[in-house]
Amino acid sequence: MNTSFYNKLSFAILIAGSMFLTSCGSSSGGGEEDVFEFKSSDLTNKYWYANPFLSSDYNRNDALIVYRFEGGGVLKKQEFSGRRDEVVGEWSLIDNQLVIKDESISADNRQEWFIQDKSTSSYLKLNSSTGTREFYTNIDGINDVKADAYVVNELRLVNNAYESAYRLEYIVRGNSLSNVTVLPDASSSYQLEEFTDFKGEKAFQLSANDRFKYVNDFAGSQTIKFYIKLANKEQYKLEEQLYASDIKALSNFDITASHASGSLQVTVNWKAIDEDDIYYYVEILDKNANENAPKFRSARQSAVAGEEKEIVISSSTANELDLLSELTVGEDYFVKIIGFKYEDGIHADNSSNKEENIQAMTRFVLKGGQW
Secondary structure (H helix, E strand, O other), X not given: OOHHHHHHHHHHHHHHHHHHHHHHOOOOOOOOOOOOOOOHHHOEOOEEEEOOOOOOXXXXXOXXXXXXEEHHHEEEEEEOOOOEEEEEEEEEEEOOEEEEEEOOOOOOXXXXXXXXXXXXXXXXXXXXXXXXXXXEOOOOOOOOOEEEEEEEEEXXXXXXXXXXXXXXXXXXXXXXXXXXXXXXXXXXXXXXXXXXXXXXXXXXXXXXHHHOOOEOOOOOOEEEEEEEEEOOOOEEEEEEEEOOOOOOOOEXXXXXXXXXXXXXXXXXXXXXXXXXOOEEEEEEEOOOOOOOOOOEEEOXXXXXXXXXXXXXXXXXXXXXXXXXXXXOOOOEEEEEEEEEEEOOXXXXXXXXXXXXXXXXXXXXXXXXXXX
């Protein structure tokens, strides 16, 4: 027997056992237990989502929370409905104590949370003297949800004369949504109806009855809340800020149609609103004036305040949608002109979330003749 080999094997087992006791800790005093320590690098440069939802009550302060902890103690918060990040305060992490100072809640807001040992780089379990909270870096089903509220100044025909009137409009998109209710204030709510927009996306908007409830004057800034349900039964509340800025109504527009080389061309003329940073879309609608399914949507049109505008619509016109071939020759068609402005801080070209951050819109639908 090779006793030297067995002596070496026994010594190796002894070392391995000693290492095991040291790494896992020992109640007999043979080693120290590992101490859980959450690092700032596990926290930073990612979005953290918490859903404190309690009920569909407007007055409940339980909207979805989205924080982003960045280097240098910079705290960002996302207005999830429009996917806008804003610097709202500071944060710090020392000995598993996470301190959040969120000035969007109040000037002196200070939250002291203790990170629990079940936390990971994608899940935070927090405790404090006031309760618990859980954050995740991903919530299935809500990643593509987007919501917007904006004021509309719309022309309507009253006693054979055009008058403008204000109303509010809401649009919520998301493939996992099953139900959406908008809460403009504590005393009113509207069930939104599902439809498929021209991009083929699942969306929700006001019903026809609710969509044309006008108000004499735009009341100004307010917090809009959306109560949403997902197909997986999860429930959330989103907050959207509607700001004080409104928009003037469209005026001075005209349509002419002509055939050129066997194809119809539609020329639309209008006068740009006498205000800077207003953009336009022109759409062709079918005989039913179906605004949810336009047959043509132009590329976005910029304009100088008060400028005389013209667009010639044909199969070669720059567009976001062209289904003109689906229109039936000899049937009526309609033209829709949309003027809109983005929320403050949204860049018309560089902001990736601009279409979810519209502040105000004016629109007019008129009969274009026969296709």
